Amino acid sequence: MVRELEAVFKGKRYSFAEHWDQVIIGYRECERALFKFSPKNQHTIERLTDAIGSEVKLFPHVHVLDIHELTPRGTQDGEMKPHVDSVKFSGGVVAGLSLLSPCVFELHHEKSPARVHLLLEPGTFYIMQGDARYEWAHGIRKGAVSFKGRDITRTRRLSVMLRDFKEDDILQDHHMATTHNAPPTPPRQY
Numbered sequence: 001m002v003r004e005l006e007a008v009f010k011g012k013r014y015s016f017a018e019h020w021d022q023v024i025i026g027y028r029e030c031e032r033a034l035f036k037f038s039p040k041n042q043h044t045i046e047r048l049t050d051a052i053g054s055e056v057k058l059f060p061h062v063h064v065l066d067i068h069e070l071t072p073r074g075t076q077d078g079e080m081k082p083h084v085d086s087v088k089f090s091g092g093v094v095a096g097l098s099l100l101s102p103c104v105f106e107l108h109h110e111k112s113p114a115r116v117h118l119l120l121e122p123g124t125f126y127i128m129q130g131d132a133r134y135e136w137a138h139g140i141r142k143g144a145v146s147f148k149g150r151d152i153t154r155t156r157r158l159s160v161m162l163r164d165f166k167e168d169d170i171l172q173d174h175h176m177a178t179t180h181n182a183p184p185t186p187p188r189q190y
Contacts, residue, residue, distance in 0.1 A: 001041050002099055003062055005158055008032065014068045014078070026068035026078030026142075031061040048097060048125055048162060056093055056164045063163065067140070069101070069156030078157070082108050082139035090163035092134075095127040099158040104145045107136045119147045 009068070012028050033040055063175055068078030085094050098120040105126070107116040116136075120126065144153045 001044060001097075001160070002158060004038055004041055005066075005099075005160075007140070008064070009066055014066075016068075023081050023083040023139075024065070024067070024079070025081075027080075028066040029066050032064055033061050034128050045162075048095065048154070048160075051125065052057040052095055052162065052164075052168055053092060057091075058093075058162055058164050059090070063157070063159060063161040065159045067157045067159075069154075075180075080140040082106065082137040084110065084137050085136065085163070085168070087134075089166075091166040093127065093129045093164040094133055095125065095162045097160040098122060098124045098126075099160070101155040101157045101172050102152055103140045103154040103157055104147050105138060105140060107138050111135060117147060119152065 008030060009028050012030075014026055014028050016026055034045055037045065042081070045062060049056075052058070067080060086141055099122055102121045103120060105118040105120045105124065107118070109115070118126070140157070142154075146152070
């Protein structure tokens with residue numbers, strides 16, 4: 001998977017301006033259709049979607065995020081500030097496959113002082129839904145952090161993100177299809 005994504009990002013520069021949602025700094029990103037992945041990586045992504053559940057209607061593209069690594073000056077430029085993914089653009093599921101580097105995934109409850117830290121090793125797959133999706137902000141700090149007494153130095157990190165459609169979007173697609181006397185066509189699921 002990493003080798004294939006390296007080719008996708010080849011020649012693309014990291015952006016050190018804030019992302020449109022002012023959450024990510026020091027990143028590259030792209031959306032990639034499932035059919036553009038190699039058969040082996042298509043199978044991997046299909047296994048991830050199976051873990052989410054067949055009743056969830058996922059976007060037909062995965063979101064790939066590449067967060068910058070440690071610089072020669074010893075500073076980490078890439079960061080994902082604590083946030084709740086925009087409800088304008090996805091539904092109740094946000095899931096990610098972590099690649100390349102371990103990191104500490106920080107979750108902060110929006111309405112209380114509660115905090116949870118999770119160590120995401122390369123190959124970790126996480127799913128946020130329900131309260132975890134809507135009430136807990138998540139982020140990855142720049143710089144070294146400690147996790148249960150162990151220093152975790154995050155280098156470059158790739159993540160393959162899967163999101164579902166908002167229920168309103170599914171209903172709107174259904175309405176559009178039925179008002180044109182065509183059979184309803186649900187969003188493509190992989």
